[in-house]
Amino acid sequence: MKNTVPRSTVKKLLSKHKPHLRMRANTDLLVHLNVLLFLHRLAIETRTNAIAEKSKTIKSRHVRSSAKVVLKKSRG
């Protein structure tokens, strides 16, 4: 995995959602950290889903069902 943070992309996405909100310096790095942790949680949950179904590959339905759970858990 490449180690660079897409800082301008993170800033752009956030300003798209909330144009009037301003960000202090380096907050985007923490946002990126949160994104990485979210992806990690999603991956683990999806893998457990796939294993529970005795499927060797992760399919879209596994991701969908786990995304529902993980998104709910990661609400602030």
Add this chain to the structure above:
Amino acid sequence: MEAAEAVGRLSDTQRLKAACHYTVAGLCEEVSQDKEIQFSKQTIAAISEITFRQCEIFAKDLEMFARHAKRSTINLEDVKLLARRSKSLLKYVTEKSEEIALNSLEEKEKRKKKSGSRKGRRASDEQEEHVVAESDDSNMA
């Protein structure tokens, strides 16, 4: 001394748990009468234990919210923030908080009126107040 204090604290939590259990049992009784379903004793005990643990989480969260706003007093806004994750719960809490705010406003006005009459202004003022009080009564009825 420390051991005695520890025992005292233990009995405090036990007393709190017992009070929580009693309230949960009362609420469960209401629900069982409403839905015509019986709760087993273990279920009620489990619900009261869950409530107790959840209270710890709530207390920590509320403390953090108040500290984030640089306050040491928890207010209604913090409680609303606590309920933000569920839309229906947030709506319910907001309605209740508005109700409470209205009630406290009315109480304040009543207190103001009372303190004003106690000071003993002119007779005409008092008469006016009597009229107002009567109209309030008619509104209540």
